[in-house]
Amino acid sequence: MNFFQRDIETMPRKELEALQLARLRHLVDYVDRNVPFYHKRLAEAGVTADKIKTLSDIQYIPYTTKADIRDTYPFGLFAVDRKKIVRIHASSGTTGKPTVVGYTKQDLDTWSECVARLTMAAGASEDDIVQICFGYGLFTGALGLHYGLEKIGATVVPSSSGNTEKQIMLMKDFGTTALVSTPSYAYYISEVARDIGVDPRTLNVRLGLFGSEGCTPEMRQKIEEAWNLFATDNYGMSELMGPGVSGECRERCGMHFAEDHFLPEIINPETGEVLPRGEQGELVVTTLTKEGIPLLRYRTKDITRIHYDTCACGRTHARMDKPTGRSDDMLKIKGVNVFPSQIESVLIAIPQVGANYQIVLGTKNYMDTFEINIEVTDAALLDHYGELEKLQKLVHHKLQTVLGLDAKINLVQPRSLERFQGKARRVVDNRVK
Amino acid sequence: MITKQISIFIENRHGRLAEVTDIIAKNGINIRALSVADTTSFGILRLIVDDPERLEGILRENRITASITSVLTVCIGDKPGALVDLLRKLEDIQIEYMYTYISADGGDACIILRVDRDEEAVHRLTAAGFRGPDKI
Structure with missing residues (x-):
């Protein structure tokens, strides 16, 4: 088992928590002095660094939300002079302005250190040739993995996303051993490879470092079978830093936080109260060491659970489950609460269904309509109409019995669904609000 | 055929x-x-x-x-009753067909059939005097 920073990664929890407390106290003082927004927030809540005596005193600090970052667009939450900022990233603003983050030199070092840890935990090393198929640019995913992988001495191929046939050519010619991408793009590349007569299993790619979108266990298995690789997930978001917040080790029993840099909590997303250890709820993260844009108790909207026991790999840093969804993504369809990932688990278990499907919601006569478009990729279904109809009925029945949802199933042309080489757009919600 | x-x-x-x-x-x-x-x-x-x-x-x-x-192509005369002769024959020899359509070419009509047992169908239809088109 390889470690990038064994001493830190296996630090006894008592020591780790003492370090977190010292850093938290320093952080509160730091933002109080350097960020007017936090100065005001903390004053209103009556919190000063002196009042933080134990880690649980963090509960007196108010939450920070994405809206707070947007409201102070572009640089309002920066804690240092603009001259000390050496890099800017921004997250895709699907509505309105993007959320902007800035990094000092020190922040970039911390970032690559965190990513170096998770890539080594996943099994990457200087022996690897890693193709980064994330789009480069304002998005943190590509550059985050890029610098972390360089730090461990891997050979980085910044091929970016898109031009899939060329990606496959590079993999073949360079002997790429590891792939950085979203899970849906990894699967897509394997489909294109087969179309052009390349069996992905014959390529050298043996490790997947996947992130930036969720991946159900069923989808992961499909990707592993398609490529004959070992798939690992990592987690992060640009507001907190980018990738590097947490990542899986070879045990794959949760993603280890870099807990010396990030302090995680789980709260009830509705009431905002902190939940006891081990319960599922919304992940809230405090950035303990960031200089550029430190955040106190940032609400990630991701629903997960945290485990604090020591992992079989020896790491003591807490592990989070794959988020089951975002509190934002939860769909209420005909009164039933469901995450898109639950629908995926049902669909992907049916062999004739491609990994590609789309959920389409609409409104008819003031009621929700719920349709699922499924790409027909299995040519064996074409011999007989009955086969196609049987498939429609099977999917309908499974969704009905597993999730209690009554869906209209549409069979569509393969590769006709909207596809992004970054994140897959799985849900189209056309409902009248 | x-x-x-x-x-x-x-x-x-x-x-x-x-x-x-x-x-x-x-x-x-x-x-x-x-x-x-x-x-x-x-x-x-x-x-x-x-x-x-x-x-x-x-x-x-x-x-x-x-x-x-694979499908079966069988020529029949372009005249009333030609199709029914073929279908009756299939019934006799107990070959199930799943779907059928027609291609008309010159003087003949050509029936295309998806059947459950290709080879046996060819064998028995040929024996009964049916034939496939020279070229399709």
Whole structure:
């Protein structure tokens, strides 16, 4: 088992928590002095660094939300002079302005250190040739993995996303051993490879470092079978830093936080109260060491659970489950609460269904309509109409019995669904609000 | 008497059939016979063409789901009662057919049948005096 920073990664929890407390106290003082927004927030809540005596005193600090970052667009939450900022990233603003983050030199070092840890935990090393198929640019995913992988001495191929046939050519010619991408793009590349007569299993790619979108266990298995690789997930978001917040080790029993840099909590997303250890709820993260844009108790909207026991790999840093969804993504369809990932688990278990499907919601006569478009990729279904109809009925029945949802199933042309080489757009919600 | 048929999944969407047939035309492949059956949301286009293997490759490149199956082609006279003679014969020899369509060529009509036991059907139909087209 390889470690990038064994001493830190296996630090006894008592020591780790003492370090977190010292850093938290320093952080509160730091933002109080350097960020007017936090100065005001903390004053209103009556919190000063002196009042933080134990880690649980963090509960007196108010939450920070994405809206707070947007409201102070572009640089309002920066804690240092603009001259000390050496890099800017921004997250895709699907509505309105993007959320902007800035990094000092020190922040970039911390970032690559965190990513170096998770890539080594996943099994990457200087022996690897890693193709980064994330789009480069304002998005943190590509550059985050890029610098972390360089730090461990891997050979980085910044091929970016898109031009899939060329990606496959590079993999073949360079002997790429590891792939950085979203899970849906990894699967897509394997489909294109087969179309052009390349069996992905014959390529050298043996490790997947996947992130930036969720991946159900069923989808992961499909990707592993398609490529004959070992798939690992990592987690992060640009507001907190980018990738590097947490990542899986070879045990794959949760993603280890870099807990010396990030302090995680789980709260009830509705009431905002902190939940006891081990319960599922919304992940809230405090950035303990960031200089550029430190955040106190940032609400990630991701629903997960945290485990604090020591992992079989020896790491003591807490592990989070794959988020089951975002509190934002939860769909209420005909009164039933469901995450898109639950629908995926049902669909992907049916062999004739491609990994590609789309959920389409609409409104008819003031009621929700719920349709699922499924790409027909299995040519064996074409011999007989009955086969196609049987498939429609099977999917309908499974969704009905597993999730209690009554869906209209549409069979569509393969590769006709909207596809992004970054994140897959799985849900189209056309409902009248 | 046995020939290759291509089946293509067609989404029931405006212009889709034209898109597919356009790809076939641009590649200089000639359609000899065709059948389209549809439900409200999708259809299956079945084709007999002059070069099914090449068409299959072209469709794969264009990411269109298609399959090749063997079908029976039987000539019958272009006159009343010719079809029923053939179907009765199939009934006699207990060959099940799943679907059928027609290609008319010159003086004869040619029936295309997807049956459950190709070889046996050929054998027994030939014995009964039926024949396949010289060229399709």
